[in-house]
Amino acid sequence: MTYGVISGHSLDPVEKKPLYHFFPGRNILSIGSYGCNMKCDFCQNYHISQSRADSFSPDTDPDKIAIEAYNATNNIGLAFTYNEPVIWYEFVMDTAALIKEKGMYTVMVSNGFVNRNPLNDLLEFIDAFNIDLKAFNDSFYTKLSGAELEPVKETLKQIAKAGKHLEITTLIIPGRNDSEQEMDQESKWISEELGSETPFHLSRYFPMYKREDPVTPDSTLTRLFDTASKHLKYVYIGNTSAGRGQNTACSKCGKIVTRRTGYNTRLINLDDKGKCTECGNTVYRNFTFSSQE
Numbered sequence: 001m002t003y004g005v006i007s008g009h010s011l012d013p014v015e016k017k018p019l020y021h022f023f024p025g026r027n028i029l030s031i032g033s034y035g036c037n038m039k040c041d042f043c044q045n046y047h048i049s050q051s052r053a054d055s056f057s058p059d060t061d062p063d064k065i066a067i068e069a070y071n072a073t074n075n076i077g078l079a080f081t082y083n084e085p086v087i088w089y090e091f092v093m094d095t096a097a098l099i100k101e102k103g104m105y106t107v108m109v110s111n112g113f114v115n116r117n118p119l120n121d122l123l124e125f126i127d128a129f130n131i132d133l134k135a136f137n138d139s140f141y142t143k144l145s146g147a148e149l150e151p152v153k154e155t156l157k158q159i160a161k162a163g164k165h166l167e168i169t170t171l172i173i174p175g176r177n178d179s180e181q182e183m184d185q186e187s188k189w190i191s192e193e194l195g196s197e198t199p200f201h202l203s204r205y206f207p208m209y210k211r212e213d214p215v216t217p218d219s220t221l222t223r224l225f226d227t228a229s230k231h232l233k234y235v236y237i238g239n240t241s242a243g244r245g246q247n248t249a250c251s252k253c254g255k256i257v258t259r260r261t262g263y264n265t266r267l268i269n270l271d272d273k274g275k276c277t278e279c280g281n282t283v284y285r286n287f288t289f290s291s292q293e
């Protein structure tokens with residue numbers, strides 16, 4: 001029904017997906033459609049994810065998108081985002097194959113609620129993922145999202161095992177998933193199962209859709225940032241542009257290698273391979289300086 005149907009379309013900094021360790025400072029053409037396989041009552045994108053329509057008419061096709069991506073400024077490729085790409089499967093597969101043919105990169109921003117075999121097929125064509133890990137307790141998933149936690153954990157393991165670039169986002173909702181104990185378990189699991197260098201984004205919640213919980217206080221975000229940082233080397237705070245959790249420090253020597261202010265990204269103390277010039281540690285495996293720099 002939604003093959004070729006576009007709800008959103010924009011050339012964004014890759015940091016906005018969010019991906020902080022995949023070609024930092026570059027752009028990525030980003031597209032999305034309508035619908036979702038979850039029903040989160042706090043959805044931050046509900047206008048497109050939970051919209052209902054009897055019929056859609058296609059706006060584009062894979063060839064047009066691939067040509068546009070190829071011609072866009074400072075662009076590394078194409079991101080499937082805004083709504084859930086898993087339910088846009090046929091269009092994602094067809095378009096991602098063309099992007100790869102042109103030598104560009106593909107990104108999927110997803111809730112990770114997908115079966116093993118279709119994910120295996122996607123892994124052939126998708127280079128990098130940001131997966132939402134909404135909470136680390138099953139009752140959150142069943143009550144607030146209409147889904148389950150365990151399949152999402154399996155997805156994360158499958159992506160990491162395939163050697164694809166993986167970052168994780170958790171939207172912190174006051175009173176729902178903001179306990180230190182839960183964050184301790186979650187970040188420990190990520191470190192042990194996926195690696196301690198997995199970039200982890202704690203995202204600030206705003207009241208939306210069916211929920212009226214208050215905006216996540218800065219103090220909650222910094223408290224959970226400290227908890228997660230005990231297990232993980234690259235923890236970030238998102239949806240806010242001030243304070244801690246914005247910059248990247250080399251995991252080996254602690255030197256700042258990237259300063260971020262909003263979506264402005266400044267790369268410093270890095271060589272052209274993404275290594276820290278202070279100690280030689282590889283901070284970014286996927287890295288090129290922008291064509292404008």
Ligand SMILES: [Zn+2]
Nearest residue numbers: 250253276279
């Ligand atoms: Zn270093």
